[in-house]
Amino acid sequence: APPAQPAPAAPPAPAAPAAPIPFAAAPASLTASAARIPRTLSNVLDTLHAVRGGSPDLTAALADITRSANPWVSPDGWVGELWSGLSFQREIVPLLTHAPLAHWQITGWRWVNKPTVGDYAGDKAEVHTNLPTTESVSVEAARLAGAHDIDRKFFDFNDAEFIRAYFAAMTESYAMQSDAKAAAFVLASATAAGDAPDLLRAVARGARSVKQKSRAKATYALVNDVDMESLLDFTKLDVPEFLGLLGIEPDKFVQTSQVPAGTVIVGAKPAATFYELGGSPIRVETVNLAHGGRDAGVFGYYATLLHNANGIAKVTYTPPVTA
Template identity: 25%
Template sequence: MTDNNVQIEGGQVLANLEERTISGRLIPFNEEGRTNQGRFTVEPGTVDISEATADPSFLGINTDHIPWQNVGRGMRVWEQADGVYASWSIVRTPAGDAALQDAISPAGKRKRLSAEFGPVVIRAGKLVAGHARLWGSALVPAGAFAGAMVLAADTPDPEPIQTPDPAPAVAEPTGGNTMPEPLAPVAAPAVDPAPVLAPPAPVPVAINGLPAAVVTEPPGVVADDSRQVLAALASLRTNPRDADAMQVLAAIADITMSGTNTLPGANTLRPNWLGKLYQGIPYVREYAQLCNLGTEISAAGKLGMKVVRGTAASPLGPQDGTWVGNKQPINGYRGDSSTVGSLLYRFAVGNDIDRSLYDLPGGWEVVQEFLQLIIEDYLFWSDRLARETILAAAGAPVAAKTYPAIYTTNGTTALGMLIQGILAVRKRKADGRRDQPTFAILNDLAFEQIAYAVGGDQNLPAFITLALSALNVPQSEIGQLGNVIAVNGDNGIIGTPSVTVGSKMGIDFDELAGGPLVIDAIDLARGGIDKATHGYFQTFTKRPESFVTIGTADAWAATTAVVTGQYMKNGAATLQALNAGTTGAAAPTNPAVGANVTDGTVTWKRLA
């Protein structure tokens, strides 16, 4: 799902267990909702539902907006005055059964519908027609609209219950204790003469219609039964200082959960086992998907060529080919070519696991969760390589320009840096070619400034367009900016705001289709099962000119931990860390541009 698509909660659902269907209002009209794209309202006709109405099976339904958790397909999609409605057929799978039971249960969690459509264009708090199309739906725990509609169930009216006239009151004999008179049996409905089974009557029994038998206690004996205890409890609720009630309760023996007079013995009470607990959001790659992520990986890697005017070191832009004619010499210039290859990185983690954890119930759950952590390690490892490749392509940071007061007065210099980076990528390079900016990586300080500057619910690309208009930059210079995705990440500068802007097509990242491989082997001699996870990540930088970092490198500091790709300023030189480590006690001697120098456990490359 892209950042320009929307998830919008529509309403509660009607579920039919026998027919395995779910129906409800998917998109409410003219109600403000809080969506992942901010607050706005949807008016009739602004969301294109033609595909879903033409073939309702096009509209799938999942849980929690997770695409691979699909639980059904559309049966009917239609529009009414108050919104877009739909019905789905739930698949006959464990996940579908769970979703259906969840929808019909009074204590169910996912009883709301949520639409998926985009791209969205918002103006004056309303969705603009002609852009968004409906393409998905989901069952979610909570909706965003207070007026979400619930469809009425088409079920027969319940049979009326006929209640007999109350029996005439029977005078209670005076004196002594009496047993309560049992209730008269309830008459069955006239349409169904089936007999009504009554519970066994208490002993002694009071025959209906006759005075109840009088039961007296022996002289001097007071009945200390449950009625006295309950009456005492009721008295204490209304009058906590009722001495008579306290005397009744004083005779009760104490039973406690722990300490003196405890009832539960050791290990009698068991905790409610919850299994794996919530441990935060699992790692999601932040950098790899910013470039061209694919599966074109091979043992020999990728190799390609570049052809330029002039030389590879000093390429030329388009040349003037004007010729005067009349047998005069024609123009000519030389060309050059070079090859560019990919880099391959390998990942491997293995464990020899006691097979008892596989053979006995309860052990596999722990092993499986641990193996998921290794997969997460691969995602983090490959994403770190993607980040380092992007920063290496960006090269030395470019100093921020002096921006108009519209940015500096509000402390939003990061927005000016973002625009500067976008224009730098769009600018014609030495070979006369432009590049299309598609993403920006903002460090924590810059991202915080952007978050405050855009006003939360406003659309960030639209806000950037307004800022460019205020700068009076000619449209011919701006060109088509496209959809630039701004993400929060580490771009090598920590102490001050900085922005890295790049083009998706400038770098290829490739990995095995389906992710890393999990290899199993049996260790018969020692009763173990070996599991190893192998992954491969290939990087291919095709056009480093399409990446730029705007900002100021941090000053070099002694005994400081740095990460790969981090920039530091050592005197007049700009250095970039080639590995993670700790700087030494004294500043290193700056090498020549392009050369490396060792500093503590860090190897620096001089960029400028």
């Protein structure tokens, strides 16, 4: 016979309902300010208007967060090195013959009295003769240099922009200094060629002197930069049409503050040479271990050689009075 089945279990009795949680009662001493609670539509509109307009009564309790008190939270926009003018380009050195400097001293020679010829009668008569003489000329190279002890962090963190800007500024300084040296050399080498009544005639007289004494055509004219303004005083009727024949073409004029006012320097390019060591200015770097730095700088070498003083003329004139 099959085993007897157990009787089904009785269903659980329903749980008794939970007792309601009573609301907390406010202490009798706690009261609300009726003036702070808008009670009408007019009160609500007045409150919204005050919030929108920034009522001092509503914002006085807020703490200020200003940009000036927290400048580090939004850094300024970085634009790098600022523009400080175009890089300087040499103006005087290109006017002279340029040659590489191969030795610290340059030696050459030139004629003091050149050999000459003369009339000859023939028939075994004595021919013309003279006493030629020469002289030795030597110049020693001069130097231009500058250096600084730079914190090595600029190199360790590869601050390429600063390093590039530093050497660019040093190279520009070398260009300015070497050009000033060339101008001083030309000015000191010029031969006096008289006076003239104005700027144009001063240049013409200087070009004539160069042509007569060295048989070379003038290739440049150095004029004081303020005196150049006197060219504005000349009208078209005052300027002759044959300026080129007088050697005073406008493209030969180079204005520079190195030349004193009332002075014009007219020269021929072959009359002088500006020697310069290749690669100048030479970039040099070395480690300054004791001070955690890196010494950086530039070195340049140059020499100026005058071939013929007659190829550079100096003419003075009375410059006009400027307002």
